[in-house]
Amino acid sequence: MKRTTFALLSMMAASGSVLAVENWQGLYTDLRAGAGFNPGDNGELEFRRADGSDNRAAIDGAFGDNFNGEFNAGSLLGAAIGYKFQQDRWVYGAEFSLSSADLSQDQSAFSATPASYVERREIDLLTHASFNIGYASELPILPFFRLGASYGDVDYSWQGNSGAFRGDNGKDDRNIGYHVGIGIEVKLNGPLSLTFEYQYVDLGDADFSTKFSGEQDLLGQNNGAFNAFGNAASGGTNARGSDDDFDFQTVGAALRYRF
Secondary structure, three states: OHHHHHHHHHHHHHHHHHOOOOOOOEEEEEEEEEEEEOOOOOOOEEEEEOOOOOOHHHHHHHHOOOEEEEEEOEEEEEEEEEEEEEEOOEEEEEEEEEEEEEEEEEEEEEEOOOEEEEEEEEEEEEEEEEEEEEEOOOOOEEEEEEEEEEEEEEEEEEEEOOOOEEEEOOOOOOOEEEEEEEEEEEEOOOOEEEEEEEEEEEOOOOOOOEEEOOOOOOOOOOOHHHHHHOOHHHOOEEEEEOOOOOEEEEEEEEEEEEO
């Protein structure tokens, strides 16, 4: 009887050890790679007179339907460091990541002159400061949700061949936004694990715009640029993208080392 009782207790203890909740607490660092993309609406250029007058008829005549918005998908390569705290099954953490990026968004228009007008936003560096929460189980798999602040090193530029270009009105320094994401971490042998993640990133509104104007010819006759953009004395016309938010989505994987 004693042997039977001992055997049952041993089996229960062994079973309990097998079913123990995985421990995720501790410091970690990782190397990560991914891609950024935006299949949604990327806006188009809008031309608005600085003096508030209506130039829609002239713009429609010059450009027709030749407006476009495009997000140029690209890669993300970086590293992160973080720490997790665990209370029973709940796993809380903080993380900081730094990634090089190759992403851009074009908002463009093409006139019958012909002339091209392209406002471009490019990002070369992306950083995240995140708060994470996950739920542990008996399996070596941790699903998690993240929320945090983002900073992007965004360059704004105008590219085109229009003679009406008069210079830009400055660059936007407000490159701070937010991100939300979901993912899963899977333990490998020893201290290594793999993470797979999806994120939505919004780097905030842009106040960058480009100035255009035209002048009458020597005989005082109006031309296409004057009709569409007005003259310099009136303030000309400002062109800016209709999609203010520089937002995109990312997917990626990371190889993580847990100390």
